Amino acid sequence: MPIVSDLLVTPSVPTGGKISQMKVQIQNGDWGNLPSNVSEWIKEKVSLCTPDAIHIMDGSDREDQALKKQLVESGVMVALSKYEDCYYTRTDPADVARVESKTFIATENKLETVPPVAQGVKGTLGNWISPADLDKKISTLFPGCMKGRTMYVIPFSMGPVGGPLSKIGIELTDSAYVAVSMRVMTRIGTPVVDVLRTKPYEYVKCLHSVGQPLAPGQKSTTWPCNPENTIIAHKPASSEILSFGSGYGGNSLLAEKQGWFAEHMLITGIKIPGSNRRKYICAAFPSACGKTNLAMLQPTVPGYEVTCVGDDIAWLRFDEEGTLRAINPENGFFGVAPGTSMDSNPMAMKSVQRNTLFTNVALTDDGGVWWEGMTKEPPAHLIDWKGQDWTQAKNCPIIDPDWESPNGVPIEAILFGGRRPEGVPLVVESFDWKHGVFLGAGLKSETTAAAEYKGKASHNARSLLNAKSSKNGGFLWPGFGENIRVLDWIIRRIDNKGQGISSPIGVLPNPSDICLSGLSPIDMDELFSIPIPFWKEEVKELKQYFADQVGASLPNEINQQLSDLENRLK
16 A cells, blocks of 8 residues: 655745745655655755645556546546557647757757857757756746646656666656656656665656646646747756656657767567577667668568567667677657558557557547558548557567567667668668768658658758669669568678678679569669769768758768768769
């Protein structure tokens, strides 16, 4: 049974012109079980945000079902009768996506956050705010922001609890929906507190509020938010993350000086015929370019086996022996739904049949959901609109046996990809690691139909398997499960077995090295063509991009790679 008690705190802002203590009820959890450094920080934020009650998450099934029942009764979620323990949520139309323009990193030195851009150019590689200016924002927005609401205390672990590659955090939020979502996406509750008590762990301090305090007797809207005042900020020096005004989830930050890479990458394991050893790769693609489809690939060629470690985030670090290892810090999958179907990603479709939170998808009359591309024709009658989905990783039929290994899995290849309709071959291997960094840094991808600038190839430095179009507008390569044929070449190159042909932009497969058995005729010449005029224009554009967005911070090695590419194109 939870230990119920009261917490006495002094609000940061006087109430009614007087400074007096306030009593906050602890509805769930054992306050005394929290380490002192954690409880003192929570008290500080309770004084700032003044919630009516505190709920310390224990991570139990009982707690999960109670919170979901509460969210259904309040109209925030709808239970979906067609699936097992699945729910639907509709957000405020003003709070449906990541707000990169309102996401900041606070450092004393601006150059630690963003490179110096050219005069008159708006930077696209991040937003900086001074710690002093951020503190002013906090002092304006957060005092009293949780009044009338419950503060949920969420001890969470990104990665297996207690693992050497994992990170622990405490999130304070006034959203029960966020609390339920965190249970799906991370490992939460009492086991995390136990690790904090027994090991000298540093922890990331996360403070989130929807930014809609309630007056006495006032009822909350089903999706409270404050889009006009939304801000998301990271304070690396103090390991703090602050989010105000939005219910939409975002990713956190790991400091480079710790020797980590926190990347927007999938992790997948691949076995080729005749091999008992699984090789692991990471791959980065811009949004809606097939990352989840590749992570859950169902090979069309017999004898291959693909397993999924993660489809969204990879944390990478070198171990004591110098092997690059990766973990999936999440406990589930987060994906954009449109285009996902039994044809494009059957494993994802099977995964979301239970323990899934659907957001902004259409509801069907039989108690299910639907999104664009799920079926060729939409159902005769639907209720409402766009999609995001969460589902627990353990539901995935092809989950890798080592997906929860605390030491991570060894990474033997890193892929970068995007959507380029012309000029870029289906796959190209870097000459060496320095050249690989250059390829990743210069990656461009055509924006999707839903993007603001449809059809424009834009840089995406956070994310070389490419989607290439034929002259008549169709795709030259079938993709989806057929991508196992490309991965086969990559795996054989790792083992020094596959053939490669040097080109001005990198190493290409020998056309005979890509198995085409069972496919309709493929124009391999067009698929691997390297039009010199196109690439000369690419060099010019890359030079301008680096000058505008990176300036004096551009490493000399990148300039050398540009010069080498230019010479190879002559």
